[in-house]
Amino acid sequence: MxxxxxxxxxxxxxxxxxxxxxxxxxxxxxxxxxxxxxxxxxxxxxxxxxxxxxxxxxxxxxxxxxxxxxxxxxxxxxxxxxxPLLWGIHVAANSSRNSIQEVKHDKVAISRLGSGSHLMAYVNAQNQGWNPEKLQFEIINNLDGAVKSLTEGSGAYFMWERFTTKPLVDNGTFKWLGDCPTPxxxxxxxxxxxxxxxxxxxxxxxxxxxxxxxxxxxxxxxxxxxxxxxxxxxxxxxxxxxxxxxxxxxxxxxxxxxxxxxxxxxxxxxxxxxxxxxxxxxxx
Structure with a gap:
């Protein structure tokens, strides 16, 4: 074997x-x-x-x-x-943000540099017509880290596979703003x-x-x-x-x-x- x-x-x-x-x-x-x-x-x-x-x-x-x-x-x-992967774009459930356009100047919570959540933040920024060079990141390691960061008031937005995070939207942890599919x-x-x-x-x-x-x-x-x-x-x-x-x-x-x-x-x-x-x- x-x-x-x-x-x-x-x-x-x-x-x-x-x-x-x-x-x-x-x-x-x-x-x-x-x-x-x-x-x-x-x-x-x-x-x-x-x-x-x-x-x-x-x-x-x-x-x-x-x-x-x-x-x-x-x-x-x-x-x-x-x-394609559907990258859901999420904020804390109590965030005042209600659309992808509103997070333009917010930090992005990512698992680590070089991760999909990191690279797709650039793709999303380009799709939205934002300057990708202005992106700022907060490293949260994994989904549990994102929950901790967003619920404790970091103000960041978080991109993760939409269906994996859907239970956290349903239970009132995250608010889903929209998707960024991989091309x-x-x-x-x-x-x-x-x-x-x-x-x-x-x-x-x-x-x-x-x-x-x-x-x-x-x-x-x-x-x-x-x-x-x-x-x-x-x-x-x-x-x-x-x-x-x-x-x-x-x-x-x-x-x-x-x-x-x-x-x-x-x-x-x-x-x-x-x-x-x-x-x-x-x-x-």
Whole structure:
């Protein structure tokens, strides 16, 4: 049995991995897939990849592209979620702010520098016609940190996946102001260069298993109820999320990679655009 370490956020997107692990689908291939939840998100996962503390990560597309551009020795092996991520924009429930435009001069609460919440704040600022250079940040580590910061009166706004934060809107912790969707497929599977060089066969088996699960995921009987119960979501919210979400089984296209690099470059978040083979793994 070969052990492979994998990390991802503790959110509904990753249920196919947990079902495959629970079903013994990886064990049947001689793989002990060790999953670790990373509530801090993409910035933390980039660090784990860089420090060789994980082999694989289910990670936000823009975050890993920025990290690889800055020298992180890993590659994207394929898309995982092909649809955009809906970044909900939130403030404390008692905030006087009622629209995205009203938070223009407020601080942004982010999990860490290089995280999706950090990078998408720049994308949102550009979308709104604001000067991204004027953004100011407050690091809150994770969703619990955001709850603490906003409810204790920081006055910041906070961007996180809309359906994950929906229960906190429903219970009166946050106020939702609107969404900022990613203009590209939102999650990819990334692997360290050392894992790709030493275990290409293991990777092939892992992708075969997870792609089988994601291709059939929406057809699983009562999967909407399973998701709602497991992730403490309202049934109708999960149904809406499922209707908007598509899993991918193929490599990220070079065109999409170039689009992301161009956006990050235009926001001064990377120094230069680099060729596709710096980012995309090919087993040919």
């Amino acid at each position: 070969k052990t492979v370490r994998i990390v991802g956020v503790p959110e509904h997107f990753n249920l196919p991995w947990h079902l495959a692990i629970e079903d013994g689908a990886f064990e049947d291939r001689g793989i002990n897939l060790e999953w670790t939840d990373i509530p801090e998100g993409t910035g933390k996962m980039c660090q784990l990849l860089e420090d060789n503390e994980t082999d694989l990560a289910i990670i936000l597309t823009e975050g890993i592209i920025k990290s690889i551009s800055q020298g992180n020795r890993c590659k994207i092996v394929q898309e995982y979620i092909s649809s 590209w497929p939102c999650f990819v599977i990334a692997a360290t260069d050392s894992f790709l060089e030493s275990q290409p066969g293991l990777l092939k088996h892992i992708l075969e298993v997870i792609n089988t699960y994601t291709e059939e995921f929406k057809q699983i009987p009562s999967i909407d109820r399973t998701l709602a119960n497991r992730y403490d979501q309202k049934f109708e919210d999960i149904q809406e999320w499922l209707s908007k979400t598509t899993w991918g089984q193929h490599q990220l296209s070079e065109e999409t990679l170039e689009n992301v690099q161009q956006k990050l470059f235009s926001l001064d978040l990377i120094e230069e655009r680099k060729p596709a083979d710096k980012f995309l793994y090919s087993n040919r």
